[in-house]
Amino acid sequence: MRRRFVIGKVLGALSTLVFVVIFNFFLFRVVNDDPINSMFRGRNLTPAQLDRLRVKFNLDGTKWEQFVAYVRQLLHGDLGYSLKSSRPVTTVISEALWPTILLVGTSTLMAMVGIVIGYRAGWRRGSKFDATATSLSMLTYSMPEYWIGMVALGVFAASLGWFPVGGLNDAGSTATGFERFFDQMHHMILPATVLAIAYVGEYMIVARSAMIDTSREDYLQLARAKGLREAEVRKHHAQPNALLPVVSLSAINFGFILSGAIAVESIFSWPGIGQQTAFAITGPDFPMLQGLFLMISAAVILANLAADLLYGYLDPRVAGR
């Protein structure tokens, strides 16, 4: 991989991050001119108290001074304080991080089954398998993930009682070790499956069309002419090449699943980033929203960078020029 390619991609990701920081500032200080006023609406504070709050939240001074203060704070890893809990935003986020990584990671792995299905459907385009898989993926694509969550809760938790209705653990549970682990798994199955169902279609459609594009290539004819069996052609010649578009779209999908987790986590009371976002909306808790937006964007930007670099590694033609 050429150095120029890597440097270019890293700089691109950095510029996006800078854009997010400026956008974030612009949103909460310029679009909404006086956040203090809208945050404490109806609390009957005296002008002096409001001024003190403005100083506390760095909202005094000119816009430029505010921006400099905001960036300086950010570089120190300080995202301010949550209005609701008065705790540092970074603390709240770091507590919520692990449950989200667990949930989003698990459902991403589950949704990747779509790649296998998509390959098969694309390889045998027009077959009954293809028709069924394509229609099913369109159907799941059309369902809002939070609605799937509500239906799943209604059927499997409320009516059948197979799964708990929400949370990370049983309330008041003091279990440790394996017991605690199984309890968490039991709580996670439903939300993880819901997210996976909502996004399996995207993987499937991308993998299918990648496979269709690859299946027209001449080198597959050559492989067949060499006398390889169809299964070998698919496994060793078609699939590796059809992997490329799937890699780059996985990063975009990661962003979708992370976004989908916002509503799904709040339905299942899963104490992660998504639930915190849903909490922060009602209020609204601006410092919290600002920090969460920055965090989610940074995660997606990093995932994109990783996918770009992986793409360049897998397909040297892209990185070589």
Place this chain on the structure above:
Amino acid sequence: MKRNVSSAWRRLASDKLAMISLVVLVLFIVMAIVTPWVSSRDDINPVNTGGNPTWASPSREFILGTDYLGRSVALQVMWGSRVSLFVGLAATLLTIGIGSLVGITAGFFGKWTDATLMRITDWFLVIPFLPTAIVLASVLERSIWTIVFVIGITSWPSTARLVRSQVLSVRSRLYVDRARALGAGRAHLIRRHIFPNVLPLIMASTTLAVPISILTETTLSFLGLGDPTTVSWGSILNEARQKGAVTRGAWWYYMPPGVAIVMVVLAFTLLGRALETVLDPRLRER
């Protein structure tokens, strides 16, 4: 042009799924339009529903049952269709408008205009659009127009890219060179040569953008960012969840709005794909 339209229509008409989708969409649009004639907005105003049974399951009087305030779920879904469809369509127009403008400008003018616009497009493409929409909607006034604006401003980049690449390929064709050599100005070139050739693509991508806009609208109102004075499919689901419809087993409260969303989104998606295939012959063999 006229002949193209009629042959495109014939190909579309032979696609059974596309036709079913079209019928479903027409039915929903008719429902949204006639709702104010067959019922009054006050029928779902909690002030007037005191006499109704609460949490009633579907019956002859309330075909989809009632909610925790005794409001008819069927009427709420009907009124909700107006907001969900309107916001979905209006936001799509904005999305496609911004996307086409950016795409045509970047593709036609090239050089630094293209480089700058594409950099901005890439930024918007990478940052996750639902969180962006959420923070935008939460700093602005809660209204229908805010939702339209927020969806438009976050979802134009993919259209911009698509349109740009089409403009690039049209721009390099011989007849455009010929027109330029004959002294055609920029405005003429864009109006007579570039735009007509990009239009089919814009139309297909419009149909495919509608379901995304509708899904985003329902998600935003589900999260409580919608207009508090109106009913949309997302806000019905939000209320149903908050009042415990799921744990109560009141399926008639949360199933209908969800089924309505799925039907409309699926119909638009199927129709969009069919349209894309008709308008872009390269896709036909898929």
